[in-house]
Amino acid sequence: MDLTNINVIRELFSRHGFSFSKALGQNFLINPAVCPKIAEMGGCKEGVCAIEIGTGVGVLTKELAKRCDKVIAIELDERLKPVLAETLAEFDNVEVIFADVMQTDLNEIVGKFGGKDVVVCANLPYYITSPVIMKILESRLRIKSLTVMVQREAGDRICAVPGTRESGAVSYAVRYYSEPRLLFKVNRGSFMPSPNVDSEVIKLEITDRNKLPNDVEKMLFRLIRSGFSQRRKQLLNPLSGELKMPKEELCGMFLAVGIKPTARAEELKLEDYIELAKRLMG
Numbered sequence: 100m101d102l103t104n105i106n107v108i109r110e111l112f113s114r115h116g117f118s119f120s121k122a123l124g125q126n127f128l129i130n131p132a133v134c135p136k137i138a139e140m141g142g143c144k145e146g147v148c149a150i151e152i153g154t155g156v157g158v159l160t161k162e163l164a165k166r167c168d169k170v171i172a173i174e175l176d177e178r179l180k181p182v183l184a185e186t187l188a189e190f191d192n193v194e195v196i197f198a199d200v201m202q203t204d205l206n207e208i209v210g211k212f213g214g215k216d217v218v219v220c221a222n223l224p225y226y227i228t229s230p231v232i233m234k235i236l237e238s239r240l241r242i243k244s245l246t247v248m249v250q251r252e253a254g255d256r257i258c259a260v261p262g263t264r265e266s267g268a269v270s271y272a273v274r275y276y277s278e279p280r281l282l283f284k285v286n287r288g289s290f291m292p293s294p295n296v297d298s299e300v301i302k303l304e305i306t307d308r309n310k311l312p313n314d315v316e317k318m319l320f321r322l323i324r325s326g327f328s329q330r331r332k333q334l335l336n337p338l339s340g341e342l343k344m345p346k347e348e349l350c351g352m353f354l355a356v357g358i359k360p361t362a363r364a365e366e367l368k369l370e371d372y373i374e375l376a377k378r379l380m381g
């Protein structure tokens with residue numbers, strides 16, 4: 100069954116009485132070139148297992164299942180149950196869990212793969228792109244990489260080098276856990292229904308280089324979040340409020356770790372925030 104053929108999808112939906120839910124970010128891929136590319140570039144191959152978030156009709160799920168030993172997919176919309184039973188019937192290596200990814204214990208899912216290499220591949224629902232990515236990164240799942248379709252603007256921000264104009268709090272957080280890069284761009288016509296924005300596929304290779312003690316890590320994210328909540332202001336102002344610390348004292352810490360007292364949130368490198376967090380917790 101060709102799940103990138105609009106007529107096939109229409110027929111499937113009318114038979115199952117299914118209609119798209121905008122609230123659930125249901126823009127399904129119909130460009131036949133895209134899903135195989137996500138699976139290949141996402142590292143799907145023999146000996147590897149995959150987690151997918153949001154199956155839709157299973158167009159990407161099939162490409163993952165063809166290449167991987169096992170696929171566990173999480174889909175919130177139970178109306179897709181009969182549709183997927185049909186579209187994925189030929190695969191005995193796919194398990195679909197009907198649940199909210201934000202409420203799912205992903206470490207437990209990784210545990211089901213018996214120690215094999217695991218990758219995450221998904222065309223993410225756009226309304227929860229950053230929360231899902233951050234949940235996966237913060238859970239420190241034993242995964243190799245995360246290859247996801249996101250809105251172009253969100254992808255650019257996630258991949259931006261911290262300390263550049265394009266960067267935001269999420270760029271720092273993502274770099275702390277991983278090495279992000281843009282794989283390829285996808286235009287809005289590749290989806291049904293077509294969204295109002297273009298998209299891109301990004302890959303985050305998980306790294307362990309920045310493992311800090313828990314309290315320092317917590318402080319690090321507090322500093323980044325607070326700094327970017329008022330990114331046009333000098334960082335000293337929001338941070339002294341957040342930490343309830345006199346500006347003069349904080350200024351001394353800035354200088355001790357080599358940060359300009361007049362710097363704004365986006366002028367710091369990730370390493371600057373790390374040094375400041377260590378100093379504050381030291």
Ligand code: SAM
Binds near residue numbers: 152200
């Ligand atoms: N993978 C399919 C494709 O590429 O055509 C569907 C992608 S669509 C952008 C996102 C999918 O995520 C939808 O099927 C939607 O129902 C599902 N979804 C939305 N919110 C979810 C959540 N909180 N947990 C799990 N799945 C969710």
